[in-house]
Amino acid sequence: MATEAHEQARSWQVAALSEVTVVIIDDEPVSRMTMAARLRKMGHRVLEADNGRKGLDLIRRERPHLAVVDWLMPEVDGPTLCQLVRQDRELKSVQLLLMTSNDRPAQIAEGLQRGADDFLSKAASKEEIFARVYAGVRASALVRDIEAAKDELSRYNRLLKDKQEELEAELRSAARFVESLLPAEGSPVAGTSIAWQFVPSLALGGDLFGISRCGNEDLCLFMLDASGHGVSAALRAASMNTFLHPDTLAQVVGSTEPGAVLTEANRRFPLTADGDYFTLWWGRLHVPSRRLTFASAGHAGAMVSRSGGASNWLNSPTFPLGFDPSAAFQSQRIELEPRDRLLLMSDGMYEVPSPQGDLWGRTRLLDAITSGRDLPLPACLRVCLEAARRWRGQPDFPDDVALVGIELS
Amino acid sequence: MNIRERTANNATVLHVEGDITYATRATFKTAIEKARYAGCRNMIINMEQVRFVDSSGLGLLALVAHAFRAGQGRFSLLNPQPYVREIMNLANIHTLIPIYSREEDALAGRTELAVT
Numbered sequence: 001m002a003t004e005a006h007e008q009a010r011s012w013q014v015a016a017l018s019e020v021t022v023v024i025i026d027d028e029p030v031s032r033m034t035m036a037a038r039l040r041k042m043g044h045r046v047l048e049a050d051n052g053r054k055g056l057d058l059i060r061r062e063r064p065h066l067a068v069v070d071w072l073m074p075e076v077d078g079p080t081l082c083q084l085v086r087q088d089r090e091l092k093s094v095q096l097l098l099m100t101s102n103d104r105p106a107q108i109a110e111g112l113q114r115g116a117d118d119f120l121s122k123a124a125s126k127e128e129i130f131a132r133v134y135a136g137v138r139a140s141a142l143v144r145d146i147e148a149a150k151d152e153l154s155r156y157n158r159l160l161k162d163k164q165e166e167l168e169a170e171l172r173s174a175a176r177f178v179e180s181l182l183p184a185e186g187s188p189v190a191g192t193s194i195a196w197q198f199v200p201s202l203a204l205g206g207d208l209f210g211i212s213r214c215g216n217e218d219l220c221l222f223m224l225d226a227s228g229h230g231v232s233a234a235l236r237a238a239s240m241n242t243f244l245h246p247d248t249l250a251q252v253v254g255s256t257e258p259g260a261v262l263t264e265a266n267r268r269f270p271l272t273a274d275g276d277y278f279t280l281w282w283g284r285l286h287v288p289s290r291r292l293t294f295a296s297a298g299h300a301g302a303m304v305s306r307s308g309g310a311s312n313w314l315n316s317p318t319f320p321l322g323f324d325p326s327a328a329f330q331s332q333r334i335e336l337e338p339r340d341r342l343l344l345m346s347d348g349m350y351e352v353p354s355p356q357g358d359l360w361g362r363t364r365l366l367d368a369i370t371s372g373r374d375l376p377l378p379a380c381l382r383v384c385l386e387a388a389r390r391w392r393g394q395p396d397f398p399d400d401v402a403l404v405g406i407e408l409s
Numbered sequence: 410m411n412i413r414e415r416t417a418n419n420a421t422v423l424h425v426e427g428d429i430t431y432a433t434r435a436t437f438k439t440a441i442e443k444a445r446y447a448g449c450r451n452m453i454i455n456m457e458q459v460r461f462v463d464s465s466g467l468g469l470l471a472l473v474a475h476a477f478r479a480g481q482g483r484f485s486l487l488n489p490q491p492y493v494r495e496i497m498n499l500a501n502i503h504t505l506i507p508i509y510s511r512e513e514d515a516l517a518g519r520t521e522l523a524v525t
Binding site: 274275318322347351 | 469
């Protein structure tokens with residue numbers, strides 16, 4: 001019997017029979033004590049109450065697996081007690097066994113309707129009592145299991161949400177840092193005006209651009225894209241930003257000549273073990289002569305929009321940094337005219353997918369820049385960004401979007 | 410991303426379906442490494458069903474090309490779609506990885522037939 005009882009305990013998912021608490025609520029002492037004695041013999045912890053009100057308090061306090069409740073009691077009777085227990089969400093796992101001396105179907109129906117889980121006739125045999133108590137405890141153990149699983153799920157859910165928020169906060173702070181590195185709009189060197197649009201993606205893309213004075217007559221410009229996303233891309237972009245500072249370049253490269261800058265950057269920033277790398281466009285604009293010298297390492301986002309209306313990309317295929325450790329990058333040179341515009345952009349500016357997955361593409365961007373030629377520079381950039389956003393069909397972009405314009409006066 | 414592996418002569422051909430991007434690079438890398446560990450020395454990526462390769466995807470292709478080159482192996486691409494080809498040309502990838510239009514040329518590794 002003892003082994004059998006332990007088997008039962010296992011099947012109820014409780015550690016021991018003594019962990020099963022049963023409350024007996026009956027105003028009639030003899031019947032109550034007889035039932036209590038029988039259940040104690042089964043190995044359970046048994047608590048007693050001699051009226052409905054005390055019984056309800058006991059159930060609320062002890063949260064038993066099972067309550068055996070007499071139908072007829074003064075003040076709060078059995079069915080009312082069942083009803084009160086069922087109204088309490090905290091007591092879902094308590095199984096209610098309603099005890100009655102007569103078992104007319106109408107009465108049984110009423111008892112079930114008001115919240116009882118099962119019935120027990122006062123004339124029931126010892127075996128029947130055991131069977132119904134077992135069934136009640138098993139059901140209660142199941143409800144407890146489900147509630148425990150639900151609790152655990154909501155705990156994990158909370159944990160996940162917290163982690164997610166933490167991550168997003170980190171990304172936001174990294175994005176703020178990247179934005180703090182961006183240049184001021186306006187006119188850093190007389191004879192030029194600068195405007196830009198930058199929309200960091202939710203996933204933080206690692207794009208960065210810079211404009212700084214080199215000496216009195218030159219403007220150094222770069223557009224950088226660290227491959228990958230997230231904090232690691234932003235950190236790598238920030239480290240490259242330090243390298244590209246004119247003071248650093250003066251020390252480690254000895255010049256701001258574009259080919260030399262890129263060749264040194266290529267040597268210093270090899271492909272990472274994860275295949276991450278930079279594409280970089282570096283240019284130097286001699287403002288008095290309007291001569292632009294530039295070099296590109298796999299960065300295809302440079303365009304000239306001529307004052308006459310034509311626009312063209314400044315592309316020649318080159319490796320991104322780190323693809324070929326021995327690569328030597330060459331400078332190219334073009335002459336600009338007054339009112340010509342130089343535009344630098346991240347690939348996120350044209351690799352914009354529509355809701356159907358089609359990309360906006362370089363041709364549409366070129367057309368947008370060309371048709372914005374008559375607008376002031378800041379408005380032209382804004383209009384391009386709006387066109388990309390319309391194509392996208394939603395306000396955010398999958399990658400960082402950067403668009404920088406420099407106009408010569 | 411869906412990757413189907415096939416052996417042709419002495420080469421492993423990976424038919425890639427979907428985009429090669431930051432989001433799919435782990436799957437792509439795993440498929441390539443699996444074939445490399447199985448002893449593959451000549452790998453051809455069939456790009457016909459690849460719609461888009463982002464900067465992470467390009468980096469991964471370059472990394473794999475370096476790994477094959479270091480191990481005296483061959484790594485080539487087959488039939489990229491026009492937009493993907495444009496992205497690759499901008500990054501000069503064709504000078505690092507031979508790109509073929511016909512599988513038999515890729516299998517034979519005929520450098521003079523690699524298209525730019």
